Amino acid sequence: MSRLQAGRRHDVRFTLNGKPCTGEAEPRLLLTDFLRHQIGVTGTHVGCEHGVCGACTVEIDGQPARACLTLAVQIDGCEIRTVESLAPSAGKPWRLASRVQAQSRAAVRLLYRRDTDVARQLPAPASGPDEESIRDVLSGHLCRCTGYAPIVRAALEAAAELADRSREKTDA
Ligand code: FES
Numbered sequence: 001m002s003r004l005q006a007g008r009r010h011d012v013r014f015t016l017n018g019k020p021c022t023g024e025a026e027p028r029l030l031l032t033d034f035l036r037h038q039i040g041v042t043g044t045h046v047g048c049e050h051g052v053c054g055a056c057t058v059e060i061d062g063q064p065a066r067a068c069l070t071l072a073v074q075i076d077g078c079e080i081r082t083v084e085s086l087a088p089s090a091g092k093p094w095r096l097a098s099r100v101q102a103q104s105r106a107a108v109r110l111l112y113r114r115d116t117d118v119a120r121q122l123p124a125p126a127s128g129p130d131e132e133s134i135r136d137v138l139s140g141h142l143c144r145c146t147g148y149a150p151i152v153r154a155a156l157e158a159a160a161e162l163a164d165r166s167r168e169k170t171d172a
Contacts, residue, residue, distance in 0.1 A: 004073060014075045016041065017085035025072035032056050034072035035082065043083040047142070054141030058082050129159050 004010055009024040016039065023038050032049075035041045035058070047055035049068050056067040059081040134155045138148065 010073055010076075012072055012076045014077065015079040017081055021080075023072070027071065027073050029072045031058070031067040031070040031072050031075060035067065035080075038072075041082055041084055052142065057141070129155070131156060134159075 004027040006027055009026055011022065012025050012034070013020070013022045015021065021039065023034060025034050025038070032044060032046050035044050036046075044058055044067055045055040046068060047053035051066045051069045054066070057064050058067045059065070060070070060075060060078050062079070131152060134152055135148075138151065138155075
């Protein structure tokens with residue numbers, strides 16, 4: 001990365017949920033603020049703002065990252081995925097994303113990977129992720145509102161939904 005000047009806005013070019021996107025950011029601007037306030041993608045939530053709760057998790061080049069600990073200028077040239085990428089069509093959020101919101105991001109990711117594998121025509125696993133694996137990926141995320149049971153339940157329902165979708169694709 002080239003040397004950046006404090007107080008000056010720098011071009012940030014990246015791919016957001018599969019589409020090219022550009023913006024401008026001062027070197028100190030956090031990715032959470034950049035996505036929400038400049039780009040207008042508000043599905044990335046802010047909780048603790050210091051890397052503990054996981055509410056701000058996005059994918060950067062396929063890896064989960066805390067957007068509250070990432071500077072916007074660091075994503076220049078990267079592929080970013082937010083929870084909005086999970087909606088099957090514009091204005092119609094995917095069931096899990098709409099039901100359990102930010103704290104489920106890790107479970108969404110687990111399930112999304114599985115969905116992507118199906119989309120790539122890779123052999124679909126016989127069953128979806130079980131409760132133990134969902135609880136495992138959620139372990140880095142704090143839920144401060146409802147407890148974890150509804151999140152796990154929603155993830156299991158979404159896994160079943162994806163398994164149905166997978167079977168439909170296989171039968172077609
Ligand atoms: Fe980023 Fe809590 S807001 S981890």
